[in-house]
């Protein structure tokens with residue numbers, strides 16, 4: 001393909017460690033999706049990029065050399081990404097975290113013998129066959145599902161679809177995470193079938209519970225935090241607004257022979273208010289809500305939501321109780337998240353000690369020069 005020239009400002013973004021070049025920094029228009037050589041305004045070669053003619057993000061840096069981007073190239077990259085995951089105590093984890101693994105707009109999750117991937121840009125979509133072939137060779141899965149039903153694809157001019165790309169993929173996949181087994185839902189579950197990004201925090205929650213005590217998994221989804229905590233504490237309440245999610249949670253408990261979880265359908269804001277009034281207390285509370293801030297403009301309202309739910313959680317902690325609080329809103333950055341927790345603590349009347357600040361796991365690498373690779377943040381606080 002013909003080289004695309006970018007402005008000095010665009011070139012500087014690559015030099016400074018960010019792989020995106022926006023439309024406003026192109027000196028030549030991108031004619032069609034694919035992989036293109038990119039040069040500075042004077043024609044000096046900068047690298048090869050995925051090109052997206054319809055997106056504001058027109059170029060995504062893929063390769064700094066002029067090596068061919070073919071099936072062998074994808075195989076090498078995926079092998080390197082897989083090697084970075086060695087030692088993970090689970091058979092369900094992320095193999096490629098897009099820009100975080102220098103594989104822009106590509107998400108690959110492994111669920112035991114199956115692979116669920118997302119191709120999130122028009123340039124990447126043109127490489128679909130090579131990527132699927134490379135995934136088959138590197139991971140030798142029983143099936144590959146493309147969960148391309150993601151709204152961001154619309155901005156790229158791509159269809160939102162779920163496509164079986166190789167083999168067969170069952171409706172539910174039993175996976176292992178540390179001491180716990182759970183069912184992932186590759187075809188219709190949230191994200192690619194499970195919230196893999198909280199794996200390390202779930203295992204941490206199991207370490208933090210009080211043996212013989214009580215715990216609450218607030219916004220439980222399929223009960224993954226609850227299952228881990230139930231292996232080490234007395235009684236766990238798993239609260240979620242979705243009946244279907246809780247039904248899957250119940251199945252997961254049976255799978256593990258766990259019978260000390262109470263599944264509670266309800267609104268977390270109301271339930272916590274009620275329990276506080278009724279004097280119900282927990283030794284450990286996990287708060288893992290959905291992203292309240294879907295866009296920057298919603299941040300003010302989202303902060304009120306996060307503040308309210310964390311305040312309630314702090315108030316229902318037993319003396320010495322532990323709160324593990326998380327936010328997956330990209331727009332809520334770590335400093336504001338911690339400030340929100342400080343304000344909630346001040347309003348709660350409890351003295352809360354910050355024991356840990358949490359980030360993303362090794363399989364969701366957050367590159368510090370690419371803020372978009374980081375979205376999950378959390379904290380562990382202990383009440384007096």
Ligand SMILES: C[S@@+](CC[C@H](N)C(=O)[O-])C[C@H]1O[C@@H](n2cnc3c(N)ncnc32)[C@H](O)[C@@H]1O
Pocket residue numbers: 194195198219220221222223224225239240241242245266267268269288289290291328
């Ligand atoms: C980010 S997910 C939780 C993921 C889960 N902790 C895990 O590790 O797999 C958010 C969950 O919050 C639930 N939810 C959303 N709004 C809620 C509300 N107001 N009250 C209770 N649950 C809610 C959704 O049904 C969804 O299951």
